[in-house]
Amino acid sequence: MNILMVAAECVPFVKTGGLADVVGTLPKYLKKKGHDVRIIIPKYRTIDGAKFGLESLPYKLSVFVGKEQENFRIKTCMLDGDIPVYFIENLRYFNRLGVYGDDSGIGYGDNRERFIFFSKAAIEATKALLFRPDIIHCHDWHTGLIPAYLKTVNLNDGFFWNTSTVYTIHNIAFQGSFDAASTLPMAGFSWEDYKSDKLEFYNTFNYMKAGLAYTDIISTVSPTYAKEIQGPAGKGMEVVLQTRKNDVFGILNGIDYSYWNPETDKNIVANFSAQDYSNKKLCKTALQEYCGFKQDENTFVIGSVGRFDMQKGFDLIMDVISKVVNQNIQIVILGSGDRYIKDTMLYLKSLYPDKLAVFTEYNEPLAHQIYAGADAFLMPSKFEPCGLSQIIALAYGTIPIVNKTGGLSDTIQDFSTNTLKGNGFVFDFYKGEQLEFAIWRAYDIYKNSFLWNRLISNAFACHYSWSQSVDEYEKMYKVAIDRKIADNIYNKNI
Ligand code: ADP
Numbered sequence: 001m002n003i004l005m006v007a008a009e010c011v012p013f014v015k016t017g018g019l020a021d022v023v024g025t026l027p028k029y030l031k032k033k034g035h036d037v038r039i040i041i042p043k044y045r046t047i048d049g050a051k052f053g054l055e056s057l058p059y060k061l062s063v064f065v066g067k068e069q070e071n072f073r074i075k076t077c078m079l080d081g082d083i084p085v086y087f088i089e090n091l092r093y094f095n096r097l098g099v100y101g102d103d104s105g106i107g108y109g110d111n112r113e114r115f116i117f118f119s120k121a122a123i124e125a126t127k128a129l130l131f132r133p134d135i136i137h138c139h140d141w142h143t144g145l146i147p148a149y150l151k152t153v154n155l156n157d158g159f160f161w162n163t164s165t166v167y168t169i170h171n172i173a174f175q176g177s178f179d180a181a182s183t184l185p186m187a188g189f190s191w192e193d194y195k196s197d198k199l200e201f202y203n204t205f206n207y208m209k210a211g212l213a214y215t216d217i218i219s220t221v222s223p224t225y226a227k228e229i230q231g232p233a234g235k236g237m238e239v240v241l242q243t244r245k246n247d248v249f250g251i252l253n254g255i256d257y258s259y260w261n262p263e264t265d266k267n268i269v270a271n272f273s274a275q276d277y278s279n280k281k282l283c284k285t286a287l288q289e290y291c292g293f294k295q296d297e298n299t300f301v302i303g304s305v306g307r308f309d310m311q312k313g314f315d316l317i318m319d320v321i322s323k324v325v326n327q328n329i330q331i332v333i334l335g336s337g338d339r340y341i342k343d344t345m346l347y348l349k350s351l352y353p354d355k356l357a358v359f360t361e362y363n364e365p366l367a368h369q370i371y372a373g374a375d376a377f378l379m380p381s382k383f384e385p386c387g388l389s390q391i392i393a394l395a396y397g398t399i400p401i402v403n404k405t406g407g408l409s410d411t412i413q414d415f416s417t418n419t420l421k422g423n424g425f426v427f428d429f430y431k432g433e434q435l436e437f438a439i440w441r442a443y444d445i446y447k448n449s450f451l452w453n454r455l456i457s458n459a460f461a462c463h464y465s466w467s468q469s470v471d472e473y474e475k476m477y478k479v480a481i482d483r484k485i486a487d488n489i490y491n492k493n494i
Pocket of ligand 1: 017021363388392
């Protein structure tokens, strides 16, 4: 199959969260199965052209955003030596420091124009490159307009006659909802398509709804989340998803175990493995030193890495910190995003400087050091489509403490002292006391080295790899292609 991924982020070029990990990793596994996979992302200013060896292609293209003609160029390089990545370069929209907004956590005022432009540019770039995809795989609201364009504005474009679309929801909380009166003409759609089963969404023009309404197949990143978003967790999209329930797939994300590998990780002070993790304690004392904590192997170190967003359970974390720091516990938190969370965490750190370390930045090496050096990993998300951080933590023998929601319930099972099964600590109700109780349970078990070592072995034994999920993606792409063939036959017959 010819598969084109279009997304706003992709590792190793640009990353704000798990979306980038998926877009940069799934293609490698599809490639191994013999598919021709390519990726299109924006060329943000922060993507270092020299470092990645970007080359300019000889096209000068343009699209309209409203009445403005926007020119763009395509740059390219190879991911992993054999996956072409194309970067859409336009100075007006992408030559800025942030991806979606500045560091205050507020989105750019022109995000609606930026992703109209990007969606149109991705379609034009595909044609210029003469890469005729069987599947265009779109990710999140930034690319929701692409399936809609292909079924409206570009409906009669023979280039895409055999192209099916798959639209993946990585987080339903971010939908790209805008005023219809100005956005519809700016995006170039006709008012005839502004109907409740198509572009209209509660009197707004919503990019995710556009994707969901027009795409051939919908997917999301875990089986549990696929069910949850058809109910109260759907953030308004539940009815749209219920109407298309036969087209909704839930496929668990994997992680790249060659990258997230404590045996070879260059960001940590000492390597270790599932068979011999004695060096994990060197990583722990190095982390304690970095945090300005007392270096003590016996102290229970809890780590957390994630976006500063209330979704990640920061209200519970803020609630619980003062209740647990009086024990032999140290907590290290790395995150960036929401200013309120950042300020509150820094305030808490000022209260407990010996027990709480807070780093308010995006810092890849430090993230590795936390995954490797902590004993437990805190991820009490209110909702979690899949979550990669808890899977990464398992790969480093670090025990997740999570709320039972979405992908967290698909990947983490509560440890039982009777059966000795389970790979973490799971609480059921989203409440501070529940999280606190889960931390106390973890702390108690940590003090029993037999039980804790058993838990570590259970964690290491878990493998959420793309080699399993890629087969499910392949099957889903085939369904999408069958739908498109049926559609073509049907449309030709009338
Ligand atoms: P989400 O996509 O909702 O942000 P995931 O758990 O799916 O959450 O993915 C988060 C990814 O981003 C993980 O790879 C995590 O290590 C990384 N990450 C998040 N925040 C930071 C940060 N401040 N510094 C380094 N890595 C981070």
